[in-house]
Amino acid sequence: MTDLLTDHHAAASDAHETGPGRLFSPKRHPSPTAAQLDPHRRTLPVAEPAVVWRHTKTVLGHHRRELSAVLVLHALAAVAALVLPLLIGRLVDALVTGTTADRVDRLVGLLLVTVLVQTGLTWWARRASFVFGESLFADMRERFIDRASRLPLSTLERAGTGDLVARTTNDVESLSWAARFGLPSIFVASVTVVLTIGAMLWVSPLGALALLAAVPFAWPATRWYLRRARRGYLWERSKWAVLNGLAAESVEAARTIDALDLGRERHARLVDAVEQTYAAEKYTRWLRMWWYVPTEFSYVVPTAVALAWCGWLVHGESLTIGAATTIILYIRQLVDPFDELISWLDEIQVAATSLARIIGVEEVPDDRVATGAVPAGNDLSAHDVRFGYHANLEVLHGVSLDLRPGERLAIVGPSGAGKSTLGRLLAGIDGPTSGSVTVGGVPLMELSMDTLRSEVALVTQEHHVFVGTLRDNLLLARPSASDADLTAALASVDALEWAEGLPEGLSTTVGSGGHPLSEPQSQQLALARLVLADPHTLVLDEATSLLDPRAARHLERSLASVVADRTVVAIAHRLHTAHDADRVAVVEDGRISELGSHDELLTAGGPYAALWRSWRAEG
Numbered sequence: 001m002t003d004l005l006t007d008h009h010a011a012a013s014d015a016h017e018t019g020p021g022r023l024f025s026p027k028r029h030p031s032p033t034a035a036q037l038d039p040h041r042r043t044l045p046v047a048e049p050a051v052v053w054r055h056t057k058t059v060l061g062h063h064r065r066e067l068s069a070v071l072v073l074h075a076l077a078a079v080a081a082l083v084l085p086l087l088i089g090r091l092v093d094a095l096v097t098g099t100t101a102d103r104v105d106r107l108v109g110l111l112l113v114t115v116l117v118q119t120g121l122t123w124w125a126r127r128a129s130f131v132f133g134e135s136l137f138a139d140m141r142e143r144f145i146d147r148a149s150r151l152p153l154s155t156l157e158r159a160g161t162g163d164l165v166a167r168t169t170n171d172v173e174s175l176s177w178a179a180r181f182g183l184p185s186i187f188v189a190s191v192t193v194v195l196t197i198g199a200m201l202w203v204s205p206l207g208a209l210a211l212l213a214a215v216p217f218a219w220p221a222t223r224w225y226l227r228r229a230r231r232g233y234l235w236e237r238s239k240w241a242v243l244n245g246l247a248a249e250s251v252e253a254a255r256t257i258d259a260l261d262l263g264r265e266r267h268a269r270l271v272d273a274v275e276q277t278y279a280a281e282k283y284t285r286w287l288r289m290w291w292y293v294p295t296e297f298s299y300v301v302p303t304a305v306a307l308a309w310c311g312w313l314v315h316g317e318s319l320t321i322g323a324a325t326t327i328i329l330y331i332r333q334l335v336d337p338f339d340e341l342i343s344w345l346d347e348i349q350v351a352a353t354s355l356a357r358i359i360g361v362e363e364v365p366d367d368r369v370a371t372g373a374v375p376a377g378n379d380l381s382a383h384d385v386r387f388g389y390h391a392n393l394e395v396l397h398g399v400s401l402d403l404r405p406g407e408r409l410a411i412v413g414p415s416g417a418g419k420s421t422l423g424r425l426l427a428g429i430d431g432p433t434s435g436s437v438t439v440g441g442v443p444l445m446e447l448s449m450d451t452l453r454s455e456v457a458l459v460t461q462e463h464h465v466f467v468g469t470l471r472d473n474l475l476l477a478r479p480s481a482s483d484a485d486l487t488a489a490l491a492s493v494d495a496l497e498w499a500e501g502l503p504e505g506l507s508t509t510v511g512s513g514g515h516p517l518s519e520p521q522s523q524q525l526a527l528a529r530l531v532l533a534d535p536h537t538l539v540l541d542e543a544t545s546l547l548d549p550r551a552a553r554h555l556e557r558s559l560a561s562v563v564a565d566r567t568v569v570a571i572a573h574r575l576h577t578a579h580d581a582d583r584v585a586v587v588e589d590g591r592i593s594e595l596g597s598h599d600e601l602l603t604a605g606g607p608y609a610a611l612w613r614s615w616r617a618e619g
């Protein structure tokens with residue numbers, strides 16, 4: 001047993017030992033390394049056990065009344081269950097010492113009533129537990145969804161959506177299972193175990209000693225298991241998150257994968273993710289296997305010991321046959337709840353890991369704090385802005401820029417210079433590490449998301465159509481808009497004709513699985529959303545096909561009507577946009593090296609003039 005329960009963290013180097021002889025040797029199985037767990041690097045945070053415990057206590061505190069009712073009902077049901085062996089013991093003693101038929105009838109009648117009462121109480125207690133588990137789970141889920149839907153975009157981009165999707169699906173499901181079925185079973189089992197042991201001690205403390213025979217089997221094995229389970233399940237969950245993310249991404253990007261012939265590469269990555277998930281699953285199964293064997297012994301051995309021990313006590317007249325019968329029945333009666341506790345202990349480990357991952361989402365710091373300050377005007381300014389996606393790797397090195405309301409400013413520069421990054425900062429997606437980006441004198445990071453979107457918006461290549469009606473998709477931009485507003489917005493981007501031609505007009509379900517929208521239609525929908533949000537400044541990333549000169553003429557018209565009367569920052573990857581702009585900012589190596597009109601910069605003969613000449617030569 002001691003050999004079996006030795007600490008094997010050092011065995012991580014044997015990660016590739018998978019022969020059958022090795023597989024079942026506890027010494028050889030690889031445990032997760034810190035790098036494999038990787039809970040804090042690029043993934044979302046995982047709450048520490050103390051935080052999980054504090055959170056659980058708080059949530060239980062909110063349901064104190066239901067919890068007390070559940071415990072009292074289970075205690076009553078357990079007491080009724082304990083009366084049965086006691087009555088049977090009395091019956092045995094009465095029969096051994098001699099009694100009347102009348103007394104036997106009374107004891108049997110009492111037995112029947114007890115069975116009925118116990119059944120009724122158990123049903124009631126279980127029902128109360130289910131209701132309790134459901135409301136507890138509903139609370140936790142609501143908190144999680146609330147936080148998850150407000151996560152900073154930069155955090156999500158860094159962590160990847162796979163991790164959040166895994167927490168929303170696998171983890172919530174495992175928690176739901178534990179809350180709905182685990183908690184009720186644990187209540188029943190714990191109350192029954194405690195009361196049964198109490199009853200055994202009351203009947204005969206000496207006879208109850210037989211129960212100690214379970215300890216050498218159950219105790220060390222459980223300790224050994226619990227020491228490793230959290231790390232094991234965290235490892236398993238993190239690998240599932242990677243696998244889920246890869247699978248979802250592969251399905252979403254199926255067309256691109258086909259077009260670029262990336263099938264083989266995706267397959268290799270999926271196989272690698274499956275292998276890593278398999279290794280993690282194998283580890284936790286291995287833990288359970290070595291834990292279950294001794295615990296199974298702990299169920300059987302005490303009954304055998306009790307038979308011998310109580311028999312010896314009866315022989316020495318320290319115990320009546322009836323009391324011995326009661327003790328042995330109690331020991332048998334303990335097996336089921338004990339087994340239930342042991343198997344739920346395992347599920348609870350999984351659920352606790354899931355809970356730690358779910359609560360971890362709450363630990364993501366907000367990237368903005370809405371102060372309630374109201375911008376005094378529409379002028380957008382960047383002042384000495386520095387920013388990097390990673391610590392020690394600055395991308396923007398002190399950028400200052402004052403936009404003139406209503407102007408069209410093109411940002412040009414070599415690839416990787418920081419143009420898109422500057423665009424993200426000007427649109428308030430990311431906050432500067434130092435310096436400030438303000439609108440009407442208020443830093444963008446001090447505006448609520450709703451206010452921010454009515455000031456400045458980033459138009460990217462993404463024009464996602466959400467599953468829901470066309471109306472729902474438009475209302476996202478302005479929830480208070482009337483149907484007339486929506487129709488006007490669609491008309492302004494030249495989309496009314498096809499929108500009215502949909503089977504149910506604004507009420508047509510679009511998005512994945514709904515009525516299919518063509519690429520230009522999806523783009524117009526995104527533009528109509530912009531019209532509804534009505535920001536005074538737009539940051540257009542020209543990488544988007546929205547500005548592709550080969551795009552359909554009506555799309556260009558749609559865009560033109562959206563940008564009219566707004567301040568526009570166009571991140572120009574083709575210089576013809578710069579030619580049409582009021583001013584051009586040249587970004588080189590994270591700095592603005594030139595700023596002026598097209599003609600001024602050409603006359604200056606600096607970097608812009610060189611870029612323009614080489615672009616003309618290529619064109």
Ligand SMILES: Nc1ncnc2c1ncn2[C@@H]1O[C@H](COP(=O)(O)OP(=O)(O)OP(=O)(O)O)[C@@H](O)[C@H]1O
Binds near residue numbers: 389
């Ligand atoms: N999400 C990100 N995480 C980490 N690094 C990033 C991220 N986005 C951009 N970078 C890095 O920041 C630097 C500037 O990138 P950015 O996309 O802003 O340049 P760009 O001038 O827009 O280039 P391009 O014209 O090729 O789009 C590059 O070194 C890039 O690798």
